[in-house]
Amino acid sequence: xxxxxxxxxxxxxxxxxxxxxxxxxxxxxxGQNVVVxxxxxxxxNLDLVMGAERxxxxxxxxxxxxxxxxxxxxxxxxxxxxxxxxxxxxxRDKDALTDxxxxxxxxxxxxxxDWILCDSPAGIxxxxxxxMRYADEAVIVTNPEVSSVRDSDRIIGMLDSKTVKAEKGEQxxxxxxxxxxxxxxxxRGEMLTIDDILExxxxxxxxxxxxxxxxxxASNVGSxxxxxxxxSAPARAYVDASRRLMGEELAMVVPxxxxxxxxxxxxxxxx
Amino acid sequence: xxxxxxxxxxxxxxxxxxxxxxxxxxxxxxxxxLSEIDATLARSxxxxxxxxxxxxxxxxxxxxxxxxxxxxxxxxxxxxxLGIEGVEESRLAANMPPLLTGGRACVITRSEPVKAEExxxxxxxxxxxxxxxSPVRSGQSIVFTDGDVTVLGSVGSGAEIVAGGxxxxxxTLRGRAMAGVNGNSSARIYCQKIEAExxxxxxxxxxxxxxxxxxxxxxxxxWLQGDTMKIxxxx
Numbered sequence: 001x002x003x004x005x006x007x008x009x010x011x012x013x014x015x016x017x018x019x020x021x022x023x024x025x026x027x028x029x030x031g032q033n034v035v036v037x038x039x040x041x042x043x044x045n046l047d048l049v050m051g052a053e054r055x056x057x058x059x060x061x062x063x064x065x066x067x068x069x070x071x072x073x074x075x076x077x078x079x080x081x082x083x084x085x086x087x088x089x090x091x092r093d094k095d096a097l098t099d100x101x102x103x104x105x106x107x108x109x110x111x112x113x114d115w116i117l118c119d120s121p122a123g124i125x126x127x128x129x130x131x132m133r134y135a136d137e138a139v140i141v142t143n144p145e146v147s148s149v150r151d152s153d154r155i156i157g158m159l160d161s162k163t164v165k166a167e168k169g170e171q172x173x174x175x176x177x178x179x180x181x182x183x184x185x186x187x188r189g190e191m192l193t194i195d196d197i198l199e200x201x202x203x204x205x206x207x208x209x210x211x212x213x214x215x216x217x218a219s220n221v222g223s224x225x226x227x228x229x230x231x232s233a234p235a236r237a238y239v240d241a242s243r244r245l246m247g248e249e250l251a252m253v254v255p256x257x258x259x260x261x262x263x264x265x266x267x268x269x270x271x
Numbered sequence: 272x273x274x275x276x277x278x279x280x281x282x283x284x285x286x287x288x289x290x291x292x293x294x295x296x297x298x299x300x301x302x303x304x305l306s307e308i309d310a311t312l313a314r315s316x317x318x319x320x321x322x323x324x325x326x327x328x329x330x331x332x333x334x335x336x337x338x339x340x341x342x343x344x345x346x347x348x349x350x351x352x353l354g355i356e357g358v359e360e361s362r363l364a365a366n367m368p369p370l371l372t373g374g375r376a377c378v379i380t381r382s383e384p385v386k387a388e389e390x391x392x393x394x395x396x397x398x399x400x401x402x403x404x405s406p407v408r409s410g411q412s413i414v415f416t417d418g419d420v421t422v423l424g425s426v427g428s429g430a431e432i433v434a435g436g437x438x439x440x441x442x443t444l445r446g447r448a449m450a451g452v453n454g455n456s457s458a459r460i461y462c463q464k465i466e467a468e469x470x471x472x473x474x475x476x477x478x479x480x481x482x483x484x485x486x487x488x489x490x491x492x493x494w495l496q497g498d499t500m501k502i503x504x505x506x
Contacts, residue, residue: 124410146428150409150427150428150429151409153408153409153410153427153428153429153430154408154409154410154427154429156408157407157408157409157410157411157427157430158410160405160408199425199443200425200427200428200443200445202406202424202425
């Protein structure tokens with residue numbers, strides 16, 4: 001039975017698309033059949049981050065509207081043969097999505113894949129609500145900032161009320177993924193702490209992704225960070241997160257500032 | 272669908288119009304088929320009353336008198352036949368419903384007749400309190416004007432609770448809490464940790480800026496003394 005996982009946040013720019021690509025690749029590396037679906041109709045990005053932008057022919061809207069068949073729109077990843085992309089349309093907008101159409105596509109994908117990762121657009125409108133509509137689980141991507149945390153809180157409320165599961169009286173399994181965590185700023189008290197965030201959101205933590213140039217570099221070359229530089233700190237954090245999604249219990253690693261030799265020599269300025 | 276016949280003399284205008292009718296297709300033996308109809312009527316009496324019914328006799332071979340008897344039997348059950356199809360016109364007597372042709376199938380949305388109202392129980396007394404067992408998330412608005420609201424969990428920033436009575440939050444109150452909205456000035460607001468954006472009782476309010484910083488992050492209660500709002504630590 002396929003698991004439908006929505007990657008959502010409310011706020012824009014927190015790393016939903018990066019996370020979808022990285023978790024999708026990490027799950028596929030773990031042997032799962034994975035499809036990542038871009039719900040950001042009109043502002044698609046997932047194809048770029050996955051490095052498949054030059055192979056898009058048909059898209060989600062075509063499939064929803066019955067213009068194309070699902071196998072025509074699915075794009076297989078060049079690096080992992082069990083990782084697939086269903087791109088969004090860039091020329092349409094979110095009104096082209098219908099509830100029944102999305103339900104049909106998800107149902108069809110469920111017969112072929114183990115994991116269906118839905119990359120939600122920012123906001124709380126049609127695109128975001130339809131991305132979460134059929135979810136079994138949700139990864140709420142949060143930056144350690146008050147605005148992001150409050151938007152995540154709002155999204156959790158919607159996951160508990162607007163999804164098919166919620167309407168049936170069941171619960172969407174929710175996970176918090178903290179991204180762009182900067183240990184240096186955390187040490188200086190310039191960011192919300194992990195404990196603050198979890199206290200406000202009252203939802204279990206899936207992982208902490210440190211702020212890193214590796215994420216940006218990977219996006220720019222069109223590769224999920226877990227594939228582009230598997231040894232980097234963010235890649236390892238994403239792989240851990242994907243293993244937790246698979247049900248493994250791993251100790252949570254809170255990124256810490258790595259002190260260089262000079263820092264140790266000249267750690268503190270005397271008063 | 273309106274089809275207008277060309278008027279030859281402005282006097283009589285003929286219009287065609289199509290309607291939806293239920294089609295009965297009787298099967299032999301007719302007696303058994305009629306008892307099926309009776310069973311339907313027993314489940315929902317009056318189901319066919321006032322509905323246009325057409326008899327399709329294509330599946331059976333009935334003589335003229337047999338058709339007359341069938342129409343009569345249906346009439347006895349208060350089912351009036353509008354027309355008959357699937358039979359030679361010669362078998363229909365002049366006093367029988369007319370022959371219909373050219374019918375097309377369509378979907379009928381069944382509207383079940385309203386069941387006889389069950390005797391109503393005594394109206395239960397309205398609940399005077401509302402218990403929420405999960406956190407109230409940003410953007411959610413809980414309005415309960417009949418009494419107290421109790422939240423087992425936090426109230427998120429950007430969420431609001433409106434209560435006719437008091438508000439109890441077993442968690443952090445980060446959003447807005449408005450108590451005593453029906454003019455109940457003795458309503459109070461209690462919370463385990465106060466970080467509220469706004470507190471209001473009976474229309475008197477304080478915003479986060481006006482709440483004493485020393486109270487923040489502590490258990491507190493708010494109540495009205497005359498027209499000033501008092502906020503004090505709970506322990």
